[in-house]
Amino acid sequence: MSAPLINGKQVSEEIRGALKGQVELLVKQGLTPGLAVVLVGEDPASQVYVRNKEKACHDLGYYSEVHRLPDSTSQEDLLSLVDKLNHQDNIHGILVQLPLPKHIEEKAVIDAIAVEKDVDGFHPVNVGNLVIGDDSLLPCTPAGVIELIKRTGIEIAGKHAVVIGRSNIVGKPVSLLLQREHATVTMCHSRTANMKELTKQADILVVAIGRANFVDASYVKPGAVIIDVGMNRLDNGKLAGDVDFESVKEVSGPITPVPGGVGPMTITMLMQNTLIAAKRLSGLV
Ligand code: GUN
Secondary structure, three states, X not given: OOOOEOOHHHHHHHHHHHHHHHHHHHHHOOOOOEEEEEEEOOOHXXXXXXXXXHHHHHHHOOEEEEEEEOOOOOHHHHHHHHHHHHOOOOXXXXXXXXXXXXXXXXXXXXXXXXXXXXXXXXXXXXXXXXXXXXXXXXXXHHHHHHHHHHHOOOOOOOOEEEEEOOOOOOHHHHHHHHHHOOOEEEEEOOOOOOHHHHHOOOOEEEEOOOOOOOEOHHHOOOOOEEEEOOOEEOOOOOEEOOEOHHHHOOOOOOEOOOOOOOHHHHHHXXXXXXXXXXXXXXXXX
16 A cells, blocks of 8 residues: 655645745835845756745745856855845845855855854754754754644654754754654664664654665655655656655655655745744844
8 A cells, every 4th residue: 555645845835825925914014034045156956946946035025136156256255245145134034055166165154144144044053052942043954844744744742753864954953853843863874783673663764865765665664754855866867865765655654755745845944934034133023
């Protein structure tokens, strides 16, 4: 029997609909949330992501600025732009698209973004607040994973969640957010011994290891919830997740497809963060 799909596209549309309504009200009060996206260089995947962010802003009634800079841009010039955006009153969120060209130190750029405008949730202050459970802007993909699980009606509290992958962008923050939701969390990564022994105990399995079709049915407890954060471009041009969907869906419980699972949630959470940042910066919350 095939497992039910967790429909990220539909959940994402529901949230975007609610955000659009809130933005309409705010605009009437004189506040238009503004997002600045900075893209350095011509990485094709980044160009697609940035266009999608621009489109989301347009669809939801946000003010948007996209700064497309050449690959040769110096770190100094990029930091000056970030500083300008930090002080620009009509911009409430700043996102510098990663990866950056090799000659620019990512950490220096992330650290330069004003904490209140860090809608990626990558600044060390926001990461620290996440660790200690204080209010912060949450990183978009991890926040999207939690929102997707909750809005699908799946209970997290008391469950054993296993996360495969320990990146700063997904694995680590998603494990913290699952703990915040009262799951018991096990972390696995590329050096974990006997990974299947651990993943087969998972009630909720989140996979963010960056390897196409890495998790097959032999990793999965029957009925487990499967969240696939992977986005791998195959040689044939097709998109594949980190989960071998066709095999896993025969044993798992609810499962996210790729595309149409976690992917759409990331930009939706970015839009939500920008709205939160706009309200906070304007003293509305
Ligand atoms: N590149 C790929 N994903 C992301 C993301 O979530 N934020 C930024 N800034 N760059 C990315």
